[in-house]
Amino acid sequence: MHCPFCHNPDSRVVDTRIADDGASIRRRRECTACKKRFTTLETSSFQVVKRSGVVEPFSRNKVVAGVLRACQGRPVTDDQLAVLAQQVEEQLRSTGVSNVSSEEVGKAILPFLRELDEIAYLRFASVYRAFNSLEDFEAAIATLRGRAQEQAKPKRTRSKKRAREDAPTLLDD
Numbered sequence: 001m002h003c004p005f006c007h008n009p010d011s012r013v014v015d016t017r018i019a020d021d022g023a024s025i026r027r028r029r030e031c032t033a034c035k036k037r038f039t040t041l042e043t044s045s046f047q048v049v050k051r052s053g054v055v056e057p058f059s060r061n062k063v064v065a066g067v068l069r070a071c072q073g074r075p076v077t078d079d080q081l082a083v084l085a086q087q088v089e090e091q092l093r094s095t096g097v098s099n100v101s102s103e104e105v106g107k108a109i110l111p112f113l114r115e116l117d118e119i120a121y122l123r124f125a126s127v128y129r130a131f132n133s134l135e136d137f138e139a140a141i142a143t144l145r146g147r148a149q150e151q152a153k154p155k156r157t158r159s160k161k162r163a164r165e166d167a168p169t170l171l172d173d
């Protein structure tokens, strides 16, 4: 990057700091020509595209905010939600893409929330997947029961049945 003062293309790094809990790196640079110092910030580009088309940086806080209502009155701690948000971010980043839709964020939340609290999961899924009948709830509960039984049983081949996951709404603002 060019020096912001004299536009000289060369600078040397005088200090490097990890910022934002490892999410970014801040470098203090000195221009080799005019000797003035400036700071650069490096982050891995990772953005969420909302349904409105607005693009914004991925935010763990928004993930937490998105599931908070579903967790109301449930024995879920702030720490657990922070871990969930981190898991969701790691999961999404591991796909290697730099943009995800808010739908994909919601979809990534579901399995982690299911592990955390089944009631919160059902609430979140009912909004996110737009449940509109009792049958939708029954199907989701049947899936949860099935999982519980599978986990209780000694190891057998697991059916990889995944419920349809679409029609998000929760994370869209």
Ligand SMILES: [Zn+2]
Residues within 6 Å of the ligand: 003, 004, 005, 006, 007, 008, 031, 032, 033, 034, 035, 036
């Ligand atoms: Zn300069």
